[in-house]
Structure formats: C-alpha cells, structure tokens
Amino acid sequence: MNNQTDVLIIGGGFAGVNVAHKLSKGGLSVTLIDRKNYFEVTFAMLRNVADPKLLGDTPRKLYSDFIDGTFIQGNIISMNASEVTLENGKSISFKRAIIASGSRYESLPLAKSMTAFDYAERHQEIEENHKLLVSAKSVLLIGGGNVGVEFAGEIASAFPDKIITLAHSTSTLLDSMKPKAQQKALEQLTAKGVKVIFNRRFKKDGDSYKCSLSNDTIQADLVYECVGMKPNTEFLKNELANVLDKKGLVKVDEFMNVVGYKSLYALGDCSALDTLKHGYLSSVQGGMLAKSILTADKGKKVKAYSTPPVVVITVTGRDTGVAQFPFGVFTAKFLINLKQKDMGINNMYKMFGSLPNKLS
Ligand SMILES: Cc1cc2nc3c(=O)[nH]c(=O)nc-3n(C[C@H](O)[C@H](O)[C@H](O)COP(=O)(O)OP(=O)(O)OC[C@H]3O[C@@H](n4cnc5c(N)ncnc54)[C@H](O)[C@@H]3O)c2cc1C
Structure with missing residues (x-):
C-alpha cells in the first residue's frame, strides 16, 4: 500500500510535534509518524520514576488527542528522497519530509522507552x-x-x-x-x-x-x-547514508535542509544543526522551521537559522537547582521553579497549543 502526503514529519518529539503544530496552524496539511502512540515530556521522566504519584501520567499524552493533521503509528525502517518504508511493509510517499527522529539512551531506557510504544x-x-x-x-x-x-x-x-x-x-x-x-x-x-x-x-x-x-x-x-546518547538515524543508512556524518547525525545547511536534498529537512537531536542537544532547543527549531517553510511557500525570502540564546535549568531534587542564562548562573527559587514546579510539562503543551492530561 502506498499513501501520499504533502509534508511528512518523522518523529513526534519536541521538534516534530512543534513543527507539526505550527505548520497545521499555517494551513498546511501534515502527517506525523512515530513508533509510539504518545508524546512524552522527557524532562519529567526521572521524577516520574523516582515518585510516580507526583506527576502521574501528566508528562504523556496520546498524539491522537492533540495533534492537528494525520497521525500514523509506525516504525520507519528505510527512507529515500520521496518515500518511507515502515516495519509493517507499508510505504508512504511525500513531497517534503522533516526528519525529527531524535535520540535514545540505550543504557537508560527509562528516560526514553525503547520498547513501550503504547x-x-x-x-x-x-x-x-x-x-x-x-x-x-x-x-x-x-x-x-x-x-x-x-x-x-x-x-x-x-x-x-x-x-x-x-x-x-x-x-x-x-x-x-x-x-x-x-x-x-x-x-x-x-x-x-x-x-x-x-x-x-x-x-x-x-x-x-x-x-x-x-x-x-x-x-x-x-x-x-x-x-x-545515540541519534535515531539507522533508517537512513540503506538509501541515504551520504547524509550522515561520523556521529550518525543528519548533515544540514543553514536552512535546516538536508545537505543535497531540497525536499528534506532535519532538526533536533538527530541533526547536526547545533552541538547542544536540548528538548527546548529542538522545539524552538521546530517553530523556526515551520515559519521558514510557510514563508517560502508564499514566495518570500527565508532567513538562515542561527542558534537562539539558550537557558539551561538543571534541577537537583525537588527544592534546588541551577539556572544558566547567557549572562550568568543563578540558584534563586523563582528561576529554578520555571522548570522545577511541574518539570516544564505545562509550558511544553502550551507551546503545542494544548494542555497536559489531568493528574488522576
Ligand atoms: C532524562 C532526560 C532529561 C532531560 N532533560 C532535559 C531538560 O530539562 N531540558 C531540555 O531542554 N532537554 C532535556 N533533555 C534532552 C531532550 O529530551 C532531548 O534533547 C529531546 O528529546 C530531543 O527532542 P527531539 O524532538 O529532537 O527528539 P526525541 O524527543 O528523541 O523524539 C524523537 C521521536 O522520534 C521517534 N522515532 C525515532 N525513530 C523513529 C523511527 N524509525 N520511526 C518512527 N518514529 C521514530 C521517537 O519515538 C520519538 O518520539 C533530557 C533528556 C533526558 C533523557
């Protein structure tokens, strides 16, 4: 079976979900594909394991409950410049594809599951x-x-x-x-x-x-x-091995285009776009890519990508942490609380035009 879509987004992590949301809002019809059937705020998983009752299932939400456009659950095993092939033998062809397949932690699958796709x-x-x-x-x-x-x-x-x-x-x-x-x-x-x-x-x-x-x-x-951390880019090795660098990251130009392929884009943890690998940065890249695609579709000039200022907040338990801004490092509670309070869950869903599931 072969379906066709305008914009195929591979991977519903921070990058993929945000680009899907912003493109849909801009009027484009998108198809998001992920091997899981839920999005999850990775930042919250360590607290979720240490004390599940604090956040419950609020880090997770079924894609079908908040994604505009089409969602397909499936594991992509191969890809070329016009088509992806799924593990179940089906293929989907596309006009444009956005590779946002992220990364995994093989030695710590509780952080990003390698088997629990439901x-x-x-x-x-x-x-x-x-x-x-x-x-x-x-x-x-x-x-x-x-x-x-x-x-x-x-x-x-x-x-x-x-x-x-x-x-x-x-x-x-x-x-x-x-x-x-x-x-x-x-x-x-x-x-x-x-x-x-x-x-x-x-x-x-x-x-x-x-x-x-x-x-x-x-x-x-x-x-x-x-x-x-390893990039999830093995599915490119068969037909698009030339787009991968030595670390297995997808090579891109300053417009997030996969080098040598005008119809393909890559961003987030799987791409060589930035050396910093952060979920927040991935989601910001997603917003920027959507803006570029919508601008180009109107025949207007697109701005090249440049890394935005990045704030990193590392929490060291339920009441402490460090917040690193471009202009300094702080430990004040009101700054740490930007992440600490709910581990960033509400802010992420808000960015995607949604709300987290209620704590039950
Ligand atoms: C425990 C932990 C804490 C973290 N804390 C923070 C933090 O506080 N702040 C911060 O900014 N970042 C944090 N990070 C980093 C952050 O989680 C990553 O940078 C982020 O997940 C990258 O987002 P992404 O959208 O690029 O990819 P991912 O979030 O990795 O999403 C990729 C998606 O693609 C799907 N996929 C992959 N391969 C295939 C395939 N072949 N077929 C179909 N689907 C596929 C996956 O199922 C996944 O849903 C943390 C990471 C961990 C592990």
Whole structure:
C-alpha cells in the first residue's frame, strides 16, 4: 500500500510535534509518524520514576488527542528522497519530509522507552522501574551530566535514606555548563547526602563495577548508566547514508535542509544543526522551521537559522537547582521553579497549543 502526503514529519518529539503544530496552524496539511502512540515530556521522566504519584501520567499524552493533521503509528525502517518504508511493509510517499527522529539512551531506557510504544505499556514501565528503585538500598549512577545529576537529586529527594553514589569521568559535574553551575550542583547534591566521586569510569565486571582509571570496584543494588546518547538515524543508512556524518547525525545547511536534498529537512537531536542537544532547543527549531517553510511557500525570502540564546535549568531534587542564562548562573527559587514546579510539562503543551492530561 502506498499513501501520499504533502509534508511528512518523522518523529513526534519536541521538534516534530512543534513543527507539526505550527505548520497545521499555517494551513498546511501534515502527517506525523512515530513508533509510539504518545508524546512524552522527557524532562519529567526521572521524577516520574523516582515518585510516580507526583506527576502521574501528566508528562504523556496520546498524539491522537492533540495533534492537528494525520497521525500514523509506525516504525520507519528505510527512507529515500520521496518515500518511507515502515516495519509493517507499508510505504508512504511525500513531497517534503522533516526528519525529527531524535535520540535514545540505550543504557537508560527509562528516560526514553525503547520498547513501550503504547501509552498504557509506558505507564506500566514507569511503575516497574519505580518498584525496582523502592527495593534498592544502594544506588550507583554512572555519568554526571544533566541526566545523572537530575536523577541523583530526584532519588535523594524521594528516598533520603538510600545510599546514593554519583560517579563521573572528569573532575567536574555538568561538563558543558559554566564553573559556577558545576560547583553549585555539586554542593546541592552533597547537601542531600549524595556521594559524588570524580575521575571514575566504571564498567560492569561480574557482580560489581570496576573503574578503568583507578581499578576501584563498587557494588550497588541498582545501577543506572546515565551516559551515551545515540541519534535515531539507522533508517537512513540503506538509501541515504551520504547524509550522515561520523556521529550518525543528519548533515544540514543553514536552512535546516538536508545537505543535497531540497525536499528534506532535519532538526533536533538527530541533526547536526547545533552541538547542544536540548528538548527546548529542538522545539524552538521546530517553530523556526515551520515559519521558514510557510514563508517560502508564499514566495518570500527565508532567513538562515542561527542558534537562539539558550537557558539551561538543571534541577537537583525537588527544592534546588541551577539556572544558566547567557549572562550568568543563578540558584534563586523563582528561576529554578520555571522548570522545577511541574518539570516544564505545562509550558511544553502550551507551546503545542494544548494542555497536559489531568493528574488522576
Ligand atoms: C532524562 C532526560 C532529561 C532531560 N532533560 C532535559 C531538560 O530539562 N531540558 C531540555 O531542554 N532537554 C532535556 N533533555 C534532552 C531532550 O529530551 C532531548 O534533547 C529531546 O528529546 C530531543 O527532542 P527531539 O524532538 O529532537 O527528539 P526525541 O524527543 O528523541 O523524539 C524523537 C521521536 O522520534 C521517534 N522515532 C525515532 N525513530 C523513529 C523511527 N524509525 N520511526 C518512527 N518514529 C521514530 C521517537 O519515538 C520519538 O518520539 C533530557 C533528556 C533526558 C533523557
């Protein structure tokens, strides 16, 4: 079977959903395809696992409940310049396609599920991960980037009596942030009882974890490997391998066009557009791409993309965090609360012209 669509959007993450919403609002007919049947605010997942009752299912919403245009649930296994092929054997041809297939964390599937593609299954997956955490006395988190730092903080807030160790391979947490943010995050986690150890690169070795730098070994009831983000671009390898760079990211020009293909665009975590990989940035890119496409369709001149100023807020539990603005780093509650209060859920759905599901 072969359907045809004007604009096909591959991936309903922050980038794909926002571009779909803005193009639909601009009058274009779009088709969004995702292997899941729900959108999910990734930022909220660590708190969702640490204490599911706080946010309930509010991070998630069925695409069919809020996407304008057509939604198709399906896993794309191959693509060329005019057609995608799904795992179920169907194909969909398009005039233009937007690749927004994002990224995954293979060692931490609770962050972005690799198997629970149905809303109810995902709810179950979160509950099961929570039960595992409840029964562990000691927890080791490997990787002191944003994910490891936030997860350590959420676990310490939910379970003040657990033995929590956060191991990082360099000598500061949050490598890509400013020194003040790194220091404040360390102080906040330490105050919550998290033991932070630096210059450690742990790998599984039998029943324990061994550091390849120091030869230390460490044991914990539960280990979370908060490292190793990979772009979801394998489906391009068959017919469009030339568009991928060495990291597997889709190469784009300053108009978000896939290099060499005027009918293809790519943005968000799967693209080489920005080195920073953030959901908020992905959604902003989505808005900008929609504006460019609608402007070009009216025969007007399109502005080249330039990275907007980025604010990064890392929360270190339910009551603390660091907010990095282009002009400084702050820990004031009213700034941290921009994310902390509901982990950004309401703001994201508002951007998509919708509301989150009610907390039940
Ligand atoms: C725990 C955690 C906390 C985070 N916290 C923050 C934060 O506080 N602030 C922030 O800005 N960013 C945060 N991030 C980063 C943020 O989640 C990512 O940058 C963001 O998800 C990227 O959005 P995206 O739309 O590019 O891709 P994704 O969100 O990865 O979406 C891609 C979509 O494509 C679909 N897809 C992929 N391949 C296929 C295929 N072959 N066929 C069909 N569908 C496919 C996927 O199912 C998915 O829905 C966090 C990430 C994690 C893991």
